[in-house]
Amino acid sequence: MSAGGGHATGSHERQHPTVRQYILIGILLTVITIVELAASYTPGLGVLLIPILVVLSAIKFAIVVAYFMHLRFEDALLTRLFVFGFVLAGAILIAMLALFWGDPAVINR
Amino acid sequence: MAQASHAAGAPHSTTGIDSRKVLMWIFLASECLFFGSLIATYLVFKNDIPLPPAGFLEDHTKDGVVTGWFPTDRVIDGVKYKGVLSIPITSASTFVLLMSSVAMVLAVYGAQNGRPKMMKIWLLGTMLLGLIFLGFQVFEFHEFGAYGLNLATNQFGASFFVLTGFHGAHVTVGVLMLGSMLLASMRRTGLGPEAGFHVETIGLYWHFVDIVWIVIFTVVYLIPA
Structure with a gap:
């Protein structure tokens, strides 16, 4: 090397x-x-x-x-790129939980 | 830009950052979405496990305790269920993966500071720790299979194996990349003038696999049902 x-x-x-x-x-x-x-x-x-x-x-x-x-x-650009992906992933997670945890078919099981 | 992380002869870009490094970070950001979706699916299904069918109860009841259905211990309608997750074993594998990240960063340090021997030793160390982690995962999957839990058993099994299996696949890819990097560094010409850049890029991938496991360990193993 x-x-x-x-x-x-x-x-x-x-x-x-x-x-x-x-x-x-x-x-x-x-x-x-x-x-x-x-x-x-x-x-x-x-x-x-x-x-x-x-x-x-x-x-x-x-x-x-x-x-x-x-x-x-x-460089701050790399931080912004990564944080963007991370925040989107967090949003997906929250959306999925909100969608399914409100479902009575799931809650009442 | 003051901080141009250009490798020697690397393609310049308008951002002043090596385009290959930008590409790697975009890839890692997209991987956040991938694992975020899998973790969300796991969390949804973790709380949506119906009671096992009679056939499963007959096959997997021993001494009045049912195994291989729920992640954690519980008693429902007087029936005792033994959870499949083992926190002590997973804690050991988590420690191994954390230490592999330390080994990886030392390999990057060696590559970036003209210390090829240090780089090779820690690349090998990272690879071995990655293999030990995979060994733990194989052991865990085998144990779960023995309890009766597999991809098709219930929603918990499906989402658990898909999530941790994809993580394991990422670790496997990382181990293969580390192995090829180590072999390449053994050549007479070594890794060439961009050694630091190459090892750093693989290091980014490896550390990402580690941070995903930090989240999985907490969400899947430590947070109770």
């Missing part, structure tokens, strides 16, 4: 994380997963359980996209 692999790919406005930072991010992701698991096994969280799990999952999602996929360091 060529020695110059990567920063042949051009300069970035912000510096990418270092190896140590990547490993720390990996540890953080593991800790969040453990917290998710602990929450799912904790009785008594009641209606708080789903929001807690969704928020923790969203944090993990954002960390991977921002730091591992380098979106935080890339």
Whole structure:
């Protein structure tokens, strides 16, 4: 392989994380997963359980996209492209749930 | 644009960003729609599971407990149903996939900083962790089959296997791409002057597969019925 692999790919406005930072991010992701698991096994969280799990999952999602996929360091156009697809996917999800969860044939089963 | 992520000799574009990278992000955005639809379908069907027919109850009742019909444990009309989902096993596979993302980002770091040995080691590591994840998935599918749950059993089975099966197919494609990249890097000429770009692009795909699993793990396994 060529020695110059990567920063042949051009300069970035912000510096990418270092190896140590990547490993720390990996540890953080593991800790969040453990917290998710602990929450799912904790009785008594009641209606708080789903929001807690969704928020923790969203944090993990954002960390991977921002730091591992380098979106935080890339041009804003790429962020807009990805967010557009993600928001559309969320809209589909909400529309599907609204459509079917209101269906008495489903609710009364 | 200050941040032109051009590879050497890469086609220039009016955005200042390498067109191939833009294409990859458009592809990933379209994949969001694909998996979003599958997750929505799963959520709808997860709450629309009718009681099993008499024939299924006869075949899959052991010690008064019915297996292979519902995702989680429940008691309906005095009948005990044992859920098929195993959170401990899936937590282990989730950890493996998360660590594969760390390995992948280290491979990208190696490729982009002129450290070919580091790149190869972590590419191999990512591939092996991907294979372990697939092993977990095969084990899980086999277990579910033994309980009596398959694509045709009920709506839960259909939507579960389609969702996680398509994710597994994406992981398989990723493992194949990593393998071909690793083989190409073994050539005398290596991956050439665009090594960093190529590994980064495969890395984007791999991390995307990871974030999809982050959502699936929460929605399918952790959030109760």
